[in-house]
Amino acid sequence: MASIFKNISVVGIAGGVLSIILWINFAFVNPYNDPTMGPMLNTFFMLLLPACLAIFSSIKLSQLLMFIAFVWSVPMSIYLIATPGIFSLFGLTSAFYLVSFLLIRFGRHSTAIHQ
Structure with missing residues (x-):
């Protein structure tokens, strides 16, 4: 049964790590990024913090925290889906959280039923 939970947590961790990598690229490598702190701070709160929460909740297998990470990241992810380029992958990371x-x-529920 422990291997089932390891497989479950991999999806959330992968989504969180991918989101962190994308955010670093978005904040520091993106040539179109505004050098002011406004967009960087906004995406920090809307993309990076939910990614950290998703990783934490995957490790702890907390469905409430994972749902919060999903709902928290959805508005900015939907906005970035409409952009051309690699940053549309933020929609995929949000789907990973879901x-x-x-x-x-x-x-x-399935492990409780089978026990």
Whole structure:
């Protein structure tokens, strides 16, 4: 049963790590980024912090925290889906959070049923 939970947590961790890598690229490597702190601070709160929360909740298998990370990241992710380029992948990371939430939720129920 422990291997099931390891597989469940991989999805959330992968989404969080991918989101962190994309945010670093968005904030520091992106040539179109405004050098002021406004956009960087906004994306820090809307993309990077939910990614850290998603990683933490995947490790702890907390469905509530994963759902919060998903809902928190959705508005900015939907906005970035419409942009051309690599930053549309933020929508994929948000989908990873949703899938991880569903796996945690139904993974716990299925292990409780089989015991």
